[in-house]
Amino acid sequence: DAxxxxxxxxxxxxxxxxxxxxxxxxxxxxxxxxxxQDPGLGLRLIYYSFxxxxxxxxxxxxxxxxxxxxxxxxSLSLESAIPNQTALYFCATxxxxxxxxxxDTQYFGxxxxxxxx
Amino acid sequence: xxxxxxxxxxxxxQEGENATMNCSYKTSINNLQWYRQNxxxxxxxxxxxxxxxxxxxxxxxxxxxxTSKKSSSLLITASRAADTASYFCALNRDSNYKLTFxxxxxxxxxx
Numbered sequence: 001d002a003x004x005x006x007x008x009x010x011x012x013x014x015x016x017x018x019x020x021x022x023x024x025x026x027x028x029x030x031x032x033x034x035x036x037q038d039p040g041l042g043l044r045l046i047y048y049s050f051x052x053x054x055x056x057x058x059x060x061x062x063x064x065x066x067x068x069x070x071x072x073x074x075s076l077s078l079e080s081a082i083p084n085q086t087a088l089y090f091c092a093t094x095x096x097x098x099x100x101x102x103x104d105t106q107y108f109g110x111x112x113x114x115x116x117x
Numbered sequence: 118x119x120x121x122x123x124x125x126x127x128x129x130x131q132e133g134e135n136a137t138m139n140c141s142y143k144t145s146i147n148n149l150q151w152y153r154q155n156x157x158x159x160x161x162x163x164x165x166x167x168x169x170x171x172x173x174x175x176x177x178x179x180x181x182x183x184t185s186k187k188s189s190s191l192l193i194t195a196s197r198a199a200d201t202a203s204y205f206c207a208l209n210r211d212s213n214y215k216l217t218f219x220x221x222x223x224x225x226x227x228x
Binding site for chain 1: 120150157158159160161162165205207214215216217218219220221
């Protein structure tokens with residue numbers, strides 16, 4: 001979805017390096033998410049943010065940190081990359097809740113393929 | 118496990134045939150969503166079904182939900198080669214907007 005962009009699209013780095021993945025959205029959504037995808041494991045939630053001042057850990061946050069610089073920008077950092085962080089990383093967004101008891105669908109960026117050597 | 122489990126893991130059919138994928142889960146849900154992923158690309162939302170709904174349609178897609186059996190199925194009718202992709206079910210278990218994704222079903226539609 002062109003409304004959610006991720007940079008870089010591909011990155012190869014070495015163990016111990018600090019890496020930042022960036023996500024920008026033009027959908028005007030409040031909520032943003034970072035996932036990683038590994039073969040055979042589906043998507044797992046790393047961090048999520050419901051607005052600029054609200055950031056929450058997901059199921060696999062160890063080794064990662066995030067920054068919500070603005071409503072439209074959400075960055076994921078690997079402070080000291082390790083090989084088992086090699087994966088496909090996705091950013092996603094969703095809008096405000098409009099119906100009690102439901103949630104909006106999520107819109108995904110194209111992904112960043114990260115390889116840690 | 119808090120995630121849905123898709124079945125089968127892989128499915129290969131001929132163009133024009135119907136494809137059925139299933140998702141089973143163990144916890145109560147607010148809604149269940151289906152997403153498609155073309156190889157290496159971002160996921161695309163297909164359809165959302167709420168816990169108080171039993172069936173929804175969208176074009177060639179039909180989704181059913183049986184909360185008593187904690188299962189959902191996605192039916193794609195008259196499949197096309199362009200339907201070749203991985204299909205994921207995603208669970209919204211409470212009111213906090215988070216989704217938990219299954220491991221997916223890889224559908225191959227042969228021309």
